[in-house]
Amino acid sequence: MPKVTIDGHSIEVPEGTTILQAARLIGGDIVPPAMCYYTKLKTSGGYCRTCIVKVSKGSEKDPRPMPKPVASCRTMVMDGMEVQNTTSPDLLESRKAVVEFLLINHPLDCPICDQAGECHLQDLGYDHGLVKTRYEFKRRTFNQIDIGPHIKLHMTRCILCYRCVKVAEQITDGRVHGVLNRGDVSEISTFIEKVIDNDFSGNVIDVCPVGALTDRTFRFKSRVWYVNPMNAHRNCKKCSGKVAIWLKADEVLRVTARKDKWGEVENLPDGNAGWICNECRFEKKNIADWIIESPRQIDRHSVISANHYEDLRSLKLDISKPQKQISKK
C-alpha cells in the first residue's frame, strides 16, 4: 500500500486514494478545506481549488516536487509522496487568493442568508482572515428564478461547485437541473425554469456549501445556531427515514440529512449514503411524525456547533486536564 506523508504525518492508504481522503483519514488541522468535492457524489471535485496542496516530493521513484499546487481532491497518492498543506506558507498564501476569488462575486449578505452559521464559505473566509474586500466593481447579479415551493435559489451566492448538478444527475432520475452559460455569467438553473419535482431533489440543499440553495420551508424562520438538532427517524417508503430534525421548543423548523464533520451526508449502516426524500424533508413538520432518538452532536468547526453540550464526557475530560495540572503545582 502506498505510504503518504502529509505535513509530517505518515499514513498507509489503499491504491487510488486521493490526497484529500488520506488527509481526512489522518484528521485534525492538516485536512485541506473542500468546497466542491463530495465523497458521495461521483466525479465531484476539481472546480473550486480550495483544497490545493503542495507536493514537495512526487513519489519514491520520482522524488521531484510537482511544479504547481495540485487539487488534493483529484490527485491520487503515490508511494513515498510528501505533501505540504499548513506547513507551507506559500500554499496558504495561494489558498488565500483562491478564497478571495471565490468571494469576488459573493454578495456577503450573511445577515440575511439562512446558511450563515453552517456555511463553508463563511468558515473558509474566516479561517483565511479576509476581513475586507478589495473588489471595487459591481458584483454579478442575476434575475431571480423561482424553482418551486420547497427550494429557494439565490444565484448571487453560488460559487459554482457543481455539487447540486451532480445530485440531480446521480440521485434523481430525469435530470432537469444544470449549469447554463459560461465563465463569469454561468449560472445553475433548472432548464427552462422547470420546477424540480423529483422525490430526492431536496438533497441539493444539503450538498450546497453556501446559501445558494436553501430550504424554503425554513426560510427566515430562525438562525441555525438557535435551533437544536436531534437525531430522529420515521417509517418512510421512499428513503431510510433517518434524519436530523432541528427543533425550537416543540416545533420542527427544518429537517435535514445527518451530516458528518466534513459537512457531507452520513452513511447508513448498510453503507449507502443517507439521502432523504422530499416528503421527510418538507412535509413532516410535526413533532409527532418523528421518533426522536437523541440530541445530535454537531462536530464541525463553525458557529453552528457552538453551545451544544451533548457530549458531556468530552467536556469533563477538558476540565479535568487543567485541574490535574493545577493540583500538581
Next chain:
Amino acid sequence: MQSLTNRSKIVAKKEMTFTERLYLPAIFSGMLITLRHFFKRKATIKYPEQTREFSKIYRGQHVLKRDEAGAERCTACGLCAVACPAEAITMVAAERKRGEEHLYREEKYAATYEINMLRCIFCGDCEEACPKEAIFLTDRKVDSLYTRGEFVFGKNILVESLIKEKQVDVTVRETPDVAGFKKHKEYAHNIVK
C-alpha cells in the same frame, strides 16, 4: 482569633487629657471643616432646572435606525441577540413582500424585535455586533414605568420616527471604518435584480 489582614487595631480605653476633656478644640476643628465646605464647589446640581452633561458615548435607551430613504435597517440577523450577555433581545424574522421596499431595506426584516429593558445592562455589545448599523444606544434615559411587562420594549418604541426632526442623531457613535465604507456606493451588496 488570628487576624486576617494584620491591620486591626487594639482599642485601648485611655483616660482623656485636660484639653480633650474641655471638648472645645474638637468642636472648633469640626466647625472649621464645615465652614470650609461653604466655599467649596457643590457636588450636587439643581436637577430639573439644570442637567448634567452627558458623555458623547453615553449608553442609554436603544434606537433602531432607518436609512436615508426611511426604510428600516434591521434585517433580523440575530447577531445582537447572540452578542447580548444578558439575553435581553429576542426577534422574529419575516420576508419582505413586494411593495414593502420602502419600509424595509433588505429581503428579510424583523417582524417583532423586543428588548427587555430590565434585563439589559447597557453594555453596547448589540451595537458593536450589528453589521447593518441598525441598532444604537442613545443618550436618552429609559423612562420609569409601573409594571415589569411595560419594560419589554417592542418595535413601536425602538424604531425611530419617520419624521426627520424626531429622529435620533447617532453620527458620533458611528465608527470611522463605517463612515469610510459608506462613502463607496459600489460596495453596496445585496442588489437583487
